[in-house]
Amino acid sequence: MKGFMGRILRVDLTLSTVMVEEPPESIYRKYIGGIGLGGYFLRKETSGSTDPLGPENRLIFMTGPFTGTGIVSSGRHSVVAKSPLTGIWGEADVGGHWGLALKGAGYDGMIVQGSSAHPVCIYIDADSVKIEEAADCWGKDTYETEEILKARYGTDVQVQTIGQAGERQIGLAGIFTDGRDARAAARCGLGAVMGSKKLKAVVVKGNKKPELADAPTLREEMAELVKFQVANRDGMHDHGTSEGLIGNELSGDLPIRNWGRGAWDGKSERISGEEQTKQYHAVSFFCGNCVVGCGRKIRIDQGPYEGVSGSGPEFETVGSIGSNLLVDDLGAICKANELCNRYGLDTISVGGVIGFAMECYEHGLITDKDTNGLKLTWGSPEALIGLVHMIANQEMIGELLGKGVRKAAEKIGGLAKEFAIEVKGLEFPAHEPRVFNSTALGYATSNRGACHLSDMNGRFYEKALAMPEIGLFEKQDPYQVEDKAKMEAGLQNVAGLYDSLKECKFMVWFGVDTSKLLHWLNLVTGWDMSIAEFLLAGERIWNLRRQYDVDCGISRKDDTLPARILTQERGEGGSAHHLPPLNRMLSDYYVVRGWDEFGRPTEETLRRLDLVAED
Amino acid sequence: MKGFMGRILRVDLTLSTVMVEEPPESIYRKYIGGIGLGGYFLRKETSGSTDPLGPENRLIFMTGPFTGTGIVSSGRHSVVAKSPLTGIWGEADVGGHWGLALKGAGYDGMIVQGSSAHPVCIYIDADSVKIEEAADCWGKDTYETEEILKARYGTDVQVQTIGQAGERQIGLAGIFTDGRDARAAARCGLGAVMGSKKLKAVVVKGNKKPELADAPTLREEMAELVKFQVANRDGMHDHGTSEGLIGNELSGDLPIRNWGRGAWDGKSERISGEEQTKQYHAVSFFCGNCVVGCGRKIRIDQGPYEGVSGSGPEFETVGSIGSNLLVDDLGAICKANELCNRYGLDTISVGGVIGFAMECYEHGLITDKDTNGLKLTWGSPEALIGLVHMIANQEMIGELLGKGVRKAAEKIGGLAKEFAIEVKGLEFPAHEPRVFNSTALGYATSNRGACHLSDMNGRFYEKALAMPEIGLFEKQDPYQVEDKAKMEAGLQNVAGLYDSLKECKFMVWFGVDTSKLLHWLNLVTGWDMSIAEFLLAGERIWNLRRQYDVDCGISRKDDTLPARILTQERGEGGSAHHLPPLNRMLSDYYVVRGWDEFGRPTEETLRRLDLVAED
Known part of the structure; x- marks a missing residue:
């Protein structure tokens, strides 16, 4: 093989x-x-x-x-x-x-x-x-x-x-x-x-290589592609994923104050990738076989956060523990990021639970006696860093927060449930369902809970990209409802292929498309897989996971978004008044997916995808 | 006074x-x-x-x-x-x-x-x-x-x-x-x-009368109105509230198979008010001071349900324990209705829990060992009547069902939660939020949970009526979103006045309007209340109840509808493809109401309504 x-x-x-x-x-x-x-x-x-x-x-x-x-x-x-x-x-x-x-x-x-x-x-x-x-x-x-x-x-x-x-x-x-x-x-x-x-x-440890069906062709194509990528990698290579963060803020696509606001007076500039480069000597680092290098290696050599060194915060981190908490102190964000890396914590979810905690604190649902006196005020670097320690060490309110916003909200009760911004128990990553309908449908239906990766970050396909392989021949309007479910399901299927092949999804910006992936797969394996079989595998991989969730009790009721996201206009900034029309999209989506009224893959769907045998 | x-x-x-x-x-x-x-x-x-x-x-x-x-x-x-x-x-x-x-x-x-x-x-x-x-x-x-x-x-x-x-x-x-x-x-x-x-x-026991400020005028106006009502009462007087039920089925405004279907092959005719008149000798009876007489006094003098006599089933009952369960045996419905009346059970909620139970049974979540062998098949008169007894006597599954669909679904878990058609724990009455946007917004925001009465049955104002006092000068399109929140809030405020004056809301069909209510109130009390003060009282009465709910932990997250209603087209019958755009309407509604982002009356609103003092 x-x-x-x-x-x-x-x-x-x-x-x-x-x-x-x-x-x-x-x-x-x-x-x-x-x-x-x-x-x-x-x-x-x-x-x-x-x-x-x-x-x-x-x-x-x-x-x-x-x-x-x-x-x-x-x-x-x-x-x-x-x-x-x-x-x-x-x-x-x-x-x-x-x-x-x-x-x-x-x-x-x-x-x-x-x-x-x-x-x-x-x-x-x-x-x-x-x-x-x-x-x-x-x-x-x-x-x-x-x-x-x-x-x-x-x-x-x-x-x-x-x-x-x-x-x-x-x-x-x-x-x-x-x-x-x-x-x-x-x-x-x-x-x-x-x-x-x-x-x-x-x-x-190991440096064996798999045998390839057509190594020379692959090598040749890669040499060419690498040249192209080195020539075109600028923004992401130079400043990482949080480059140009102000654009996210202006379009409304940034979490601000636990998803309650739509603008931050341009303060996102203070925590952008460019500032990491400028203030903390950030330089690129690379994953295996990558020439883009979105990783940021930073070093803080003075001030209160002196000593921080290593991987700097990425876009998701900066959004989750920065703008989402109104923390505009980049040094504090870098420090908290390093603490999360060291303790081994997910910065996205940590941002989610701290935003939740700050809003609970604002409303008196968490008080100084839960925090040993730490003031959980919006924008406070001390609160951010203090809570990361408390979560990791299971101290005071940190123990509860470490269970995630859903369980924390259930425990605290009352209004706290309004502050728990999650789907299926997983905290939101840092993109806004009120800006892109694809993001709304994607968060609602992603198998692991709120996830921006499982649909190829669908908003890209609303901003600039097409994917002809799934019938998306040009970019789609972000507010469009017609065909949104079809686009979303198609992107999810393809995303599953990226995640199975083990290819970085950023590559869509750097000369890689779905057909090329299949071409490479055939060069690697010697298979003669058709695009139809390839996409069917993507659909299978999606439904496999859905079926797993169904077996865990997931159904239509769980394919939803928090009330704040569904029904609350932000009234400021980009996409100030848009609310995602999730109902209609979800209804369409089940039809596209071949699922029953409860969101379960039908027997026919499972059979078509050859997933019945494992049942 | x-x-x-x-x-x-x-x-x-x-x-x-x-x-x-x-x-x-x-x-x-x-x-x-x-x-x-x-x-x-x-x-x-x-x-x-x-x-x-x-x-x-x-x-x-x-x-x-x-x-x-x-x-x-x-x-x-x-x-x-x-x-x-x-x-x-x-x-x-x-x-x-x-x-x-x-x-x-x-x-x-x-x-x-x-x-x-x-x-x-x-x-x-x-x-x-x-x-x-x-x-x-x-x-x-x-x-x-x-x-x-x-x-x-x-x-x-x-x-x-x-x-x-x-x-x-x-x-x-x-x-x-x-x-x-x-x-x-x-x-x-x-x-x-x-x-x-x-x-x-x-x-x-008592027959004292309150002293009236202007009894002669009131008496005169009533004499005239009574004449008008007697001349115009026909349908409701002759066949009660379930007269012309087929119209509800055809428009899609009837619960069918626990809210899963949109049509019933016209079978609703078999359980309509006309059939009660024809088969069971139904004649009118009246509440105090009423000349319309929507009540139905029935008598079954042969067949399996011989002996049923007294109050017959109303529209809400016929919808809830008839079409909603696919029971087209009118005698069985009359029998179950009598049992509910005797045991003292709410027929609406009973229909809700039995529909829930039948769907659980269909999916194997309730089995014969929970029912002592009773088959909970759709349309079964035995299941209907058997479950009413079980609920009232707290036998077998009946004990759990008596707690309502929300608690029953929580206990049974899994897919059962999809079958619990309720808002805030109260089972749906027999009108469809997928036909009238007002019904959707009304069910979602009503203070006691899913309720069609607390908004004057808003759909009337989408079908035929206007209410100039609240700025609704002509009927409003049922699918319209713009101004729907304004209409709904206005109707809710007025409905609270009916419920406080103690006036039957059916009167809107029989020559009574909001201004007339105020006129009578002033004739009765001698007050010089203005329409503004009157409507403000209606708004106060709504917010009073909302504030009570808020104190009980209700917030934005609770102002919603079940996933089946929000996201599942019925695909047949009237309004086959409409889904209620609740998100947008709710967002507007909070603004109209003067509530904060969590659905709480703001301090300013409470002050304006003179409701702060009681806080």
């Missing part, structure tokens, strides 16, 4: 056993890799009644057919598990170099099951897989852990680890890789799953 | 005390009577933390300034309490003759507080108020109870009572009056409040 290693590692931490499985090529072709293949295993091995923090949950790491092939920006991998934050399908996508090393060690993926009685790490190279003591790392942050493990195993290993947040099984804990060039499989609390298994880290 | 008796009776069942209070005229003028005055006392004396079934809850019966004046169709009274079904504001409006008798005994209203250790009834006449043993009535149905108490107190008393459902504190229990000519204060579970106080019945 070309393009894959053909081997999946299975580690049981209860039994301390290691096995290797070799799924047939038909499974690879059906689920592609990454999120698709991970989903296949998760669905087969867990169910609606699985305890996300119990030993029966699976923690699945998956590379894809692009990993290790030299295809541009393919240095990503997937993490899949049932989410302890939401109780449903959990996935997180992460860049860096760890996935490359896992495949380099000879494995397409790894399934971790069971749980250890004491802290361990797993070491994997081409010759061995070892479950080893990690007591020396337990209690250490992600940066420290990488240092300890590199000292132990050598500087040529890649380390994926949890911080103290994951150890404590906090709902907002992610899994981190690449040390100070931190890359995070941040969302859905998968770090808590890792912590529940007492698995501190997975250390991998 | 003219038009009122000026006296409110207060009975404490814990202390066995009776007191009389005489509120100042300013309070009457501010809250008018009925629901307004009842709300004033409820807000003053209970709170968000009051246990609806505890002795601290108040059960308030109120007449209005029209009661006893001879004004057409003013034989109604209000019942107000905190609802045990929903945990928020509870109100129920009821016709008959009981209110007339209470005022005839010299009281505008009665507040019951505390609770008795053993079953009692309260007897009230012009000379005395007595709390008396009612052990002989306890366990008896409403028809039997009336007979027992009339035998005891004489045939010239009016009896308001609960059945076994109220005694058992079942969430769907109402309070009934007029014996076999049953009239029900059905909604919000107020019968359970009465049961919790061990108060079986309130027996009243």
